[in-house]
Amino acid sequence: MVKMKDSGIEWIGEIPETWEKVKFNAIYSNRNTKVSDREYAPLSVTKKGIVPQLATAAKTNDNDNRKLVKSGDFVINSRSDRRGSCGISSLDGSVSLINTVLEPKNSQMEPLYFDFLFHTIQFADEFYKWGHGIVDDLWTTNWNDMKNITLILPTRSEQQQIANFLDRKTTEIDELIDKINTEIDTLKQYQSSVITQAVTKGLDLNVPMKDSGIEWIGEIPETWEKVKFNAIYSNRNTKVSDREYAPLSVTKKGIVPQLATAAKTNDNDNRKLVKSGDFVINSRSDRRGSCGISSLDGSVSLINTVLEPKNIQMEPLYFDFLFHTIQFADEFYKWGHGIVDDLWTTNWNDMKNITLILPTRSEQQQIAELTEYKNSLIFEYVTGKKQVKEAN
Known part of the structure; x- marks a missing residue:
């Protein structure tokens, strides 16, 4: 030791x-x-x-x-x-x-x-x-x-040991991620991607299933629940200034610090508060797929809907995957309204009655493990908290 x-x-x-x-x-x-x-x-x-x-x-x-x-x-x-x-x-x-x-x-x-x-x-x-x-x-x-x-x-010998170990282990993980990504790319031509399969059907294909009664979901594991959006999220509509809360961008890859390319306005005091863990989605159809669970506190423009989770037992990454599926995007915009396509919006009053699915917390957590494992593995070994000899 x-x-x-x-x-x-x-x-x-x-x-x-x-x-x-x-x-x-x-x-x-x-x-x-x-x-x-x-x-x-x-x-x-x-x-x-x-x-x-x-x-x-x-x-x-x-x-x-x-x-x-x-x-x-x-x-x-x-x-x-x-x-x-x-x-x-x-x-x-x-x-x-x-x-x-x-x-x-x-x-x-x-x-x-x-x-x-x-x-x-x-x-x-x-x-x-x-x-x-x-x-x-x-x-x-x-x-x-x-x-x-x-x-x-x-020491140089320890540096070498750690480097060799991490090179081998991260290569294995990257190969697995590449394999999954290749499968996802291949399956894009089908109605359901690998991610959609996981978040709507679970990881165990042998469990008893039931009809969810939700058109965009189909069958789900027998033990999973159905919930309305407003049963697990509440609307956060707090107005703030971007001088108090750093501006964020709502992108297809999630919620990030405001992009240099983002359109800026002079309305700095008329923004919505975002807290870490909130789900933020752009309500306009021409920003389809721009959403995510925020890992940051900050502020966003008023065109976005900001939702606060009611249950701290919800696994953020599971819902991040669910809300990024094509099927959810289709359902979300189906509940909207407007005169023309690029001004079609879906606000909280529209979306609060959308029916979602709710797996157990442990099933939600399983989806997040692979990426988190890779990031933590590298830090633990390069800082010496784990030694190579213990892992062999």
Whole structure:
């Protein structure tokens, strides 16, 4: 059993007793060499790491004003609206000036270990905490900000062990996720996707079923309940200012900090309050599928309906999947009204009588496990809370 100690680092917590703490500038130095992309191929800094420049990347005419990247460098986008875009580069090349490029000082550092560490949600939170700016989407963290962030430093052999273990395990998980995604893509031509099957029929195909009496649902497991929308959600219609509550965007991928591309208005004091756990949906049919369970407190424009869960035992991710199905979108807009399609709206008075299904809490939770397992696994091992030898 490895003896642990308090690291004294808020975002890390306990670490093995033999591990060291180091400042960022003790193991990395700022590489600020200006180059041309004619000499050094342009690279893109993405959430999946450093890759040859994507065809979709925004191009500029300032080809001679870029930063040099060498294989082994850590590169991170300094802006908060590119959160999580970073990685240890396996390529020589060049990146735009918005990125920070760091050269490792110690040849004994294991690149893959640090790649895992820097891709944790906890590091992203810490990185942006050290930043500065006027508004969220212009918030930046540069080298002068980040150089004093405290990191952890296992021995090289431990770094290697952790990197090898996580590389193997995350590859297995990614292959499983890819397989599921491939199945979902294949099944899109059918009426029900894999996700729809799970959230409306459950994971056990052998349980006794019953007719739900709900046209868009069909059969459900015998033990599942039916509920009206207003039995599990209440309308949150609290008006707030975006100076008190940060503006959020309601997108097809969920509720996120306001996008740089979002249409802005001068009506900053006439917005709706959103609390973490609320379900938010755009009521207009031309924003079909724009909804999600929010993980953030904030505010949204009045075109959105904000609903507060009445039961704390509801599993947010289950309902997030349910509300993102094509079948729910069809049902939601069926209850709306309007003169023409792009002004067709479904408000709370329309939707409160929509009938939903309610599995047991344990069945709801099973759907969320795979993605959460992957994220927690990486953090536990790169911070030493779990050791590789215990997992074999």
